[in-house]
Amino acid sequence: MITMTDIAEKAGVSRSAVSFVLNNRPNSGIPEGTRQRIIEAAIEMGYRPNQLARAVASGKTRMIGYLVSEPNYEPSWKTIMGALAEAEELGFTLKVFSVTRETFVERVRQCVELRLGGIVASLIGGHQVVFEETNRAQIPLAIVDAGVAQPFGATVLADDAIGLDAAIKHLVNWGHQRVGFISSGFPQLFGGQDDIGTARERLFSRAMKKHGLSVPASYVTRETMAVFGPEVDTEANLGSAIAATQALLSLGEGRPTAICCWRDETAMVAIRACVEAGVRVPEDISVVGFSDLSASRFFRPPLSTVQSPWDALGRMAVRQLCHRMEEEFSPAPTTHRVPSHFVARQSTGPAPH
Amino acid sequence: MITMTDIAEKAGVSRSAVSFVLNNRPNSGIPEGTRQRIIEAAIEMGYRPNQLARAVASGKTRMIGYLVSEPNYEPSWKTIMGALAEAEELGFTLKVFSVTRETFVERVRQCVELRLGGIVASLIGGHQVVFEETNRAQIPLAIVDAGVAQPFGATVLADDAIGLDAAIKHLVNWGHQRVGFISSGFPQLFGGQDDIGTARERLFSRAMKKHGLSVPASYVTRETMAVFGPEVDTEANLGSAIAATQALLSLGEGRPTAICCWRDETAMVAIRACVEAGVRVPEDISVVGFSDLSASRFFRPPLSTVQSPWDALGRMAVRQLCHRMEEEFSPAPTTHRVPSHFVARQSTGPAPH
């Protein structure tokens, strides 16, 4: 590997001169002739600066780390790819770490040891621990899609209220008055209470109230998700979604004429549960999803759903992180929202009389 | 940031002693007492070794780079995630780079400058250039899912023949004799001819011959794909797939009773084109896909398709790369195949008389 010393020798100058020229430092006093000689030597020898050494010497890195707890989940990688694109546009490189409940502390330490300039965390729980570790090392932190705003770092959230509002408006336009909700809760967070499910339920109630509709307690149910491992998305894991759907259907005459689900997968399972119970979708009941997975437009019926802006979330997280990397380190929390959009397909229709 | 010097001071020893203990070097002659003192000091001060400096000093990196040309494509990220998992299990970290025709040379240079220990390339074309660059820097290269084996580095391929063979066997069992093929070609490769489409067509012919079936030239068509950008997977891009399907359907009485498509997306478009032409799937014609996208099981009818082992491809690529990283550098080509599997769903059925 060619080093600066090699090209200094070839150009007949000192290594310092080479460093000055290659970093084209102003006021270094290297005249054009010498400058050209050095550059030509560098090109001729195929010199490539060692970024590691550069980082050690300068104490700065243009690398950012990305922690994911569910790498095989479609929303996860869409967010990653958004982050990757933004990072590259801003001149950073992205290092991805997958994380389990057992390994996530160790992974954060790895990031510290690699002296990464900043960290994006896309986790289900465990943010507190990540913060403690990064804060100690003075590493800026951005948290993406955590459900609720965190009391540290830059939290980047989808503005679910916008999409949810549009969804309910859509249902109201179809004449629906009684709308049920299947929330999603995680019983096995890394470390902490599950306030996410509750937050979602509040969000739903607020959105309903905005349209002058009330939500009986029996209309709000919750599926319980096992968090880790590739089985997250399989139907086998969604037994509780079936139970939640059946609970709503069993409410008799006063049952909801529409159901909002927190995830597209939940909506798919709910629809299947409805059909199996002899309830047609959307003729007898309308179902709304959340996420807009690639499979959702191929589902029968194609899902009406709130598109979560995964790509934009990743981009925003990186952008906010870079802001923090440029400034003095601060653990102060900030929150940034990215709008979501409702897209009407065929799982919703006019309310039955 | 705490350094070795800090903890040497605290423990009352030299920095060398600290280095010896923390790397628990054999025969360093540090007695247990001193050893404990140093370790305690390190823990107490929350010492984290600077892996960058370590890499500079030792000249070795446990980082591998991953170049992707189509990061938003489902098979791409499945492969990435496989690679990530394998890398972490082997104690490496993964740096992902997305690549366009304009930036891919620059990205390879970045990898060199970061002194990455090895590179996985998941590209459509351009392998030759990547090889030249990495070979000059003596960086091991693994190429994943390139369609055909490359004359350098470790090529990791899906053994499509296995799945294709199973698919044709499946069709033959349903009584099909006349099977058409819609291949996929890339007109805009990074640099070079498109021999991939041709290779696929040969593969198909061989598989058919194996089952005693011949393939008239008119049975083999090809869709032409625009390569880059997020529009790759949209239906808008698949006009040529519609044309290819119509060409097969227009063959009149002697037309194929089954069609194999090189991609699931192609199969979806082909099915739609059939239905629009009044040809029912699978009653009048059977259609087989390739890939097994997550949407494919939700498509109507659910696609019979060859599952490509994306995850395993990524894992294999990293494993082969790590082999090369351990040994003396060599540009010699090797090829590694990962089996594929056929999964029968509802887009195939008995041949019509």
Next chain:
DNA sequence: TCAATTTACTAACGCGCGTTAGCAGGTTAA
């Protein structure tokens, strides 16, 4: 008792680079 060995370390160099201080020679201004 004294050389030979072992023990327990330290000093010093190098990795490739960024950066600051400074120096020799020429030019300018008073």
Next chain:
DNA sequence: TTAACCTGCTAACGCGCGTTAGTAAATTGA
């Protein structure tokens, strides 16, 4: 004529670490 300044560099230090050579003191062996 001499101090002040500019030009065109170089010497030297430091980043945090791995590694080799070496050294003073303690121990051993004959």
